Amino acid sequence: xxxxxxxxxxxxxxxxxxxxxxxxxxxxxxxxxxxxxxxxxxxxxxxxxxxxxxxxxxxxxxxxxxxxxxxxxxxxxxxxxxxxxxxxxxxxxxxxxxxxxxxxxxxxxxxxxxxxxxxxxxxxxxxxxxxxxxxxxxxxxxxxxxxxxxxxxxxxxxxxxxxxxxxxxxxxxxxxxxxxxxxxxxxxxxxxxxxxxxxxxxxxxxxxxxx
Amino acid sequence: xxxxxxxxxxxxxxxxxxxxxxxxxxxxxxxxxxxxxxxxxxxxxxxxxxxxxxxxxxxxxxxxxxxxxxxxxxxxxxxxxxxxxxxxxxxxxxxxxxxxxxxxxxxxxxxxxxxxxxxxxxxxxxxxxxxxxxxxxxxxxxxxxxxxxxxxxxxxxxxxxxxxxxxxxxxxxxxxxxxxxxxxxxxxxxxxxxxxxxxxxxxxxxxxxxx
DNA sequence: TTAACCTTGTAACAAATGTTACTTCTGTTC
DNA sequence: GAACAGAAGTAACATTTGTTACAAGGTTAA
Numbered sequence: 001x002x003x004x005x006x007x008x009x010x011x012x013x014x015x016x017x018x019x020x021x022x023x024x025x026x027x028x029x030x031x032x033x034x035x036x037x038x039x040x041x042x043x044x045x046x047x048x049x050x051x052x053x054x055x056x057x058x059x060x061x062x063x064x065x066x067x068x069x070x071x072x073x074x075x076x077x078x079x080x081x082x083x084x085x086x087x088x089x090x091x092x093x094x095x096x097x098x099x100x101x102x103x104x105x106x107x108x109x110x111x112x113x114x115x116x117x118x119x120x121x122x123x124x125x126x127x128x129x130x131x132x133x134x135x136x137x138x139x140x141x142x143x144x145x146x147x148x149x150x151x152x153x154x155x156x157x158x159x160x161x162x163x164x165x166x167x168x169x170x171x172x173x174x175x176x177x178x179x180x181x182x183x184x185x186x187x188x189x190x191x192x193x194x195x196x197x198x199x200x201x202x203x204x205x206x207x208x209x210x211x
Numbered sequence: 212x213x214x215x216x217x218x219x220x221x222x223x224x225x226x227x228x229x230x231x232x233x234x235x236x237x238x239x240x241x242x243x244x245x246x247x248x249x250x251x252x253x254x255x256x257x258x259x260x261x262x263x264x265x266x267x268x269x270x271x272x273x274x275x276x277x278x279x280x281x282x283x284x285x286x287x288x289x290x291x292x293x294x295x296x297x298x299x300x301x302x303x304x305x306x307x308x309x310x311x312x313x314x315x316x317x318x319x320x321x322x323x324x325x326x327x328x329x330x331x332x333x334x335x336x337x338x339x340x341x342x343x344x345x346x347x348x349x350x351x352x353x354x355x356x357x358x359x360x361x362x363x364x365x366x367x368x369x370x371x372x373x374x375x376x377x378x379x380x381x382x383x384x385x386x387x388x389x390x391x392x393x394x395x396x397x398x399x400x401x402x403x404x405x406x407x408x409x410x411x412x413x414x415x416x417x418x419x420x421x422x
Numbered sequence: 423t424t425a426a427c428c429t430t431g432t433a434a435c436a437a438a439t440g441t442t443a444c445t446t447c448t449g450t451t452c
Numbered sequence: 453g454a455a456c457a458g459a460a461g462t463a464a465c466a467t468t469t470g471t472t473a474c475a476a477g478g479t480t481a482a
Contacts, residue, residue, distance in 0.1 A: 058347065060355045068350070082343050085336045091347055115326045125296045128339050132293050135346040136269065136302055139279070142353040143390050144271045147469070170429065179354050181470055186430060202429065202478070358439070381459065392440055397460060413448070413459065 008050045009103075012074060013119045020113070021048075025103040036094040043083040043090055045104035048076055052100030053161040057093050057177070067154070067177040069134035070097060070161045078131030081124060084110055097161060148188045150178055155198065159207050166206045219261045220314075223285060224330045231324070232259075236314040247305040254294040254301055256315035259287055263311030264372040268304050268388070278365070278388040280345035281308060281372045289342030292335060295321055308372060359399045361389055366409065370418050377417045 005027075006018055013021065026045075030036060036054055037043065054071040056079065071077050071094075079092050084107040113120040141150050154177065158167055175185045189205070192198050199206040216238075217229055224232065237256075241247060247265055248254060265282040267290065282288050282305075290303050295318040324331040352361050365388065369378055386396045400416070403409050410417040 058350060058354070060351060064355060066350070066354045078339075078343065081336075082340050085340065091344070111329075111332065114332055115329075118322075118326075121322065121325055125292075128289075128343075129293050129296065132290065132339075132342065132346070133302070135343070135350065139269060139277070139346065139349055139353065140271060142350065143269070143277045144275060172429080182430085183432090183471075184469060186432090187469095190431080200430090383459075393460085394441075394462090395439060397462090398439095401461080411460090 006103075009048060009074065012123060014117060017113065017117045017119055020109070021103065021105065024109060025105050028102055028104055030096045030100045030102070032096055032099050034096050036096055036100070037077075037080065037090050037092070039091070039093050040089045043080050044107055046076055046080060046084060046107060046110060048103045048105065049073055050101045050103065052102075053097040054100060055095050055097040057095065058091075059093060064179055065176050066179045068092065068138055069131075070157065072161060075130060076123075076127050078127045081110070081127060147178070147180060147184065148191065151185065151188050152192065152197065154178060155205065155207060166204055168204050170203060217314075220259060220285065223334060225328060228324065228328045228330055231320070232314065232316065235320060236316050239313055239315055241307045241311045241313070243307055243310050245307050247307055247311070248288075248291065248301050248303070250302070250304050251300045254291050255318055257287055257291060257295060257318060257321060259314045259316065260284055261312045261314065263313075264308040265311060266306050266308040268306065269302075270304060275390055276387050277390045279303065279349055280342075281368065283372060286341060287334075287338050289338045292321070292338060358389070358391060358395065359402065362396065362399050363403065363408065365389060366416065366418060377415055379415050381414060 006022060009021075010018065025048075032052075036047070039059060049071055051073060054077070056068045056071060056077065058066045058068050077092075077094060079090065080094075082088070083090050114124065141153060145153070151174070154174065155167065158169075159165055171185045171189060172182045174180075174189075175182045178185070189198065189200060193200050196208060197210070199208060217233060220232075221229065236259075241263075243263075247258070250270060260282055262284060265288070267279045267282060267288065269277050269279055288303075288305060290301065291305075293299070294301050325335065352364060356364070362385070365385065366378065369380075370376055382396045382400060383393045385391075385400075386393045389396070400409065400411060404411050407419060408421070410419060
């Protein structure tokens with residue numbers, strides 16, 4: 001087995017911790033579109049994202065979904081930490097939005113590293129911070145924004161994490177992420193097109209630079 | 212200055228930590244209705260709730276509000292931990308829903324206690340866990356529930372934290388907490404009354420036992 | 423090529439929620 | 453008691469969002 005390439009996260013952790021990570025971490029690649037963690041799954045590993053973006057969604061009993069946020073490089077999913085610490089099951093579903101490479105750390109290192117490594121504490125707390133902020137952002141959007149504004153935000157965010165002005169996505173998929181319906185999304189997208197915000201094509205939406 | 216009465220939280224922490232808390236913690240009482248932490252305030256202390264309930268709300272630029280959740284005994288506000296660790300300002304407002312007694316711990320003990328005391332680590336992570344769950348609950352409600360269901364939940368929750376089946380509250384206040392409008396809340400309450408869920412009076416709502 | 427399917431556009435309608443306006447009632451203050 | 457203010461009831465209407473139904477154009481596979 002070859003050595004892990006830790007260069008992307010070198011700056012996040014102190015060198016002793018990097019050695020530990022190298023010892024116990026497992027490198028993994030997951031292709032775009034694949035499930036990373038499912039609802040009610042027991043979480044045995046803490047994922048450290050090296051590359052790519054993960055989309056985290058919430059689902060209710062009747063199967064309706066809502067996109068919560070994206071997790072990118074240098075972060076972990078606090079929901080996962082949540083599970084690890086509470087030994088509870090995942091309350092969310094995580095999907096790979098693009099090809100993702102990551103390191104898996106077995107949960108049992110969580111607590112000892114917290115008392116040993118300051119950089120681990122910072123990392124974990126930063127993750128919690130970021131997650132709480134993202135959830136607040138999601139709540140703000142749901143509470144204070146109309147659907148057309150949420151749609152704009154969604155397109156911008158998606159374009160950002162995919163590093164691409166053109167999104168290859170159907171109206172139906174957008175509707176699922178925003179927990180709305182296809183017809184409504186089509187209607188609002190048409191509106192955004194008229195406003196010069198996007199150019200619509202089959203299976204594609206191109207974000208236009210605003211003048 | 213007399214010694215702190217730590218009996219309510221005795222079971223949460225190991226004895227050495229309790230000694231530390233006794234040394235550096237400041238006991239405080241805040242009467243019902245008073246502000247505990249305001250938006251954009253810098254947080255210098257970690258509050259440990261001993262008694263009472265704190266209501267945590269989010270506000271947008273135009274002054275619209277939304278109730279996020281209640282914090283009760285044995286918990287702290289993870290949003291606050293958030294601020295302490297990130298040295299950022301409060302993203303929420305905390306109000307005392309009933310008379311509250313609490314202990315304030317200066318932020319500088321946060322990190323050293325994390326590496327020293329396992330019970331402190333558990334406590335802090337439990338708080339994060341609880342908060343993340345509460346926020347998810349709030350998101351679920353906003354996304355998947357209709358306003359009448361949110362109203363029911365609100366009344367039940369409020370009754371629970373106040374330990375009282377009769378709520379002394381106006382329709383206007385409810386509307387503010389749910390980020391709706393007074394007329395709509397009146398309409399839905401009337402509906403709940405017809406369904407035998409509540410009995411309405413001036414400034415009061417009594418929850419009826421369901422048959 | 424034809425059939426089946428997916429994606430999008432569009433219209434008509436329904437439901438949920440918000441807004442405005444006015445009234446009534448009740449308690450408080452002068 | 454009169455005047456006032458806050459709380460709640462109600463009606464009419466507007467807006468936002470969701471639903472159903474159908475048509476039109478691509479895409480894919482038999």
